[in-house]
Amino acid sequence: MSFGAQPFVERLPLAERIAAKTGRAEVGLSKRPRPAERAISLFLLACxxxxILTTIGFTVVLGSEALHFFSTTEWLNANKQTTAxxxxxxxxxxxxSSGSALNxxxxxxxxxxxxSEHVLITEIVNNETIIVERGVDGTTAVEHTTGAPVYVAAQVTLSKFLTDNKWSPQIGRFGVMELVIPTLVITVIAMVVSIPLxxxxxxxxxxxxxxxVRSILKPILEILAGIPTVVYGYFALTFVTPLLQSIFGVQVQVYNMLSAGIVVGILIIPTISSIGEDALSAVPRALRExxxxxxxxxxxTVFKVLLPAALSGIVAAVILGFSRAVGETMIVLIASGAGPNLTVNPFDSAETMAGHIARISTGDLSYGSIDYNSVFAIGLTLFIMTLLLNFASTLVTRRFREVYQ
Structure with a gap:
């Protein structure tokens, strides 16, 4: 036999080689059944x-209820009656002539x-006389006596929802920007506080x-994340607001966006620091050396090597912190005020989307009313904002991710 030739046994298939060496006629190499592993894999698949089904169901329910807000006509009392x-x-x-203005x-x-009969206003002669088209929307024109109450139809359109500057569904004003702008103001203040810290x-x-030192500081940051947000809210109201009033004077209202934003920023410091530290730790030590x-x-090394290498994780941490600040409820409900106000002045009181939902949901809302449906419309707006932020976090992470061998 030449040196380059292999023995006959070495050229046999694996199963036959094992049989030849062990002396067994047949060797079973099939996968052994493992019922426990199979059950665990099925359980994880079910989870x-x-x-996924929970997220889909949540989205469907929220969207269908919000659709009622845009498709239902609400009749608002104009506080007027017919005088003849x-x-x-x-x-x-x-x-x-008294009551709400007609258009x-x-x-x-x-x-x-x-x-009852519906009429469409075609001309306004004066405060007490209007010209109308009778029997619209499939109703029948009938006689009316003196003192018939007048109701105005209020139906929300997407353009009115996004462009109107007043949020008061009871009087037919549906401008969600009066809630969106304060939400963004408080979020920006929170990010100014939380990103550098x-x-x-x-x-x-x-x-x-x-x-x-690390073993002491990390638990302290984790404690910040575990404090109930209602405690943060009263901390902002009873400590941060008086401190701001002592610095900036009486222009700082008791309920203001600045104190709420500062405390929301303190709340999300653990989120940014934890994810940021993980991103920095993932950078190979060879780059440091x-x-x-x-x-x-x-x-x-930190600013010219580590931060650029961990950029994707750091940006993801910032975006997740932004999402957390947008959806914060209790702090802004307690510290920033309980009434819509379209302003960017951080010293003024204003109401965020989450705070508004929490406030009106604690009252007596009748099912199907304009206030009830508005909760889901605002919730859908908030959901879309946070969803877009999470998508942005995923895209940024994929775009700037550094892969090391």
Whole structure:
């Protein structure tokens, strides 16, 4: 046999080689049944499917309820009555001058019942006389006596929802921007507080602190994340607001966006610092050693090597913190005020979307009312904002992720 040739046994298939060496006629290499592992894999699959179905169900319910807000006509009491009897053929209506103002193109209902006659305003002669088109929306023109109550139809459109500057569904004003703008103002203040403090804590704990100091600081940051938000809210109201009033004077209202934003920023420091530290720890130690070998200081290594290498994780931490601030409820409900206000002045009181939902949901809301449906419309807006932020976090993470061997 030549040196390059293999023995006959070595050229046999694996199963036959094992049989030849062990002396067994047949060797079974099939996968052994493992019922426990199979059950665990099925359980994990069920958990994943349940989470997906829960998200889908949540979205469907929220969207369907919000759709009622845009498709239902609400009849608002105009606090007016007819001042003269009208026949079924009259198109000139005499109404009281008091009450809500009427506009051309508005639809009115003459009577208490939903099946009462609807009329469309085509011309306004003066405060007490209007010209109308009778029997619209499939209703029948009938006679009305003096004193028939007048109701104004209020229906929300997407353009009115996004462009109107007043949020008061009871009077037919549906501008969600009066809630969105204060939400963004408080969120920006929170990010101004949390980004430098959170990243600073992450850099110090991950790169500068010795193991003993690290073991003390990390639990303290985790305690911040575990404090109930209602405690943060009263901390903002009873400590931060008086402190701001002592600095900036009486222009700072008792309920203001600045104190709420500062405390929300303190709340999300652990989120940014924890994820930021994980991102910095994921950078290979070889990069640090190479930087030190070239003569860079620790500070130069952090800012010129580690932060660029961990950029994707840091940006993801900031976006997640932003999402957390947008959805915060109790702090802003307690500290920033309980009434919509379209302002960007941080010293003024205003109401966020989450705070508004919490406030009106604690009252007596009748099912199907305009206030009830508005809760779901605001919730859907908040859900879309946070969803877009989470998508942005995923895209940024994929775009700037550094892969090391």
């Amino acid at each position: 994943g499917a349940l989470s 009897a009208i026949s079924a053929d009259d198109t000139r209506l005499s109404v009281a 051309v193109g508005s639809t009115l209902r003459l009577g208490f019942d939903d099946a 959170g990243l600073g804590a992450a850099i110090y704990i991950g790169e500068y602190a010795n193991p003993r 190479a930087s030190y070998g070239l003569g860079a200081t620790k500070l130069e």
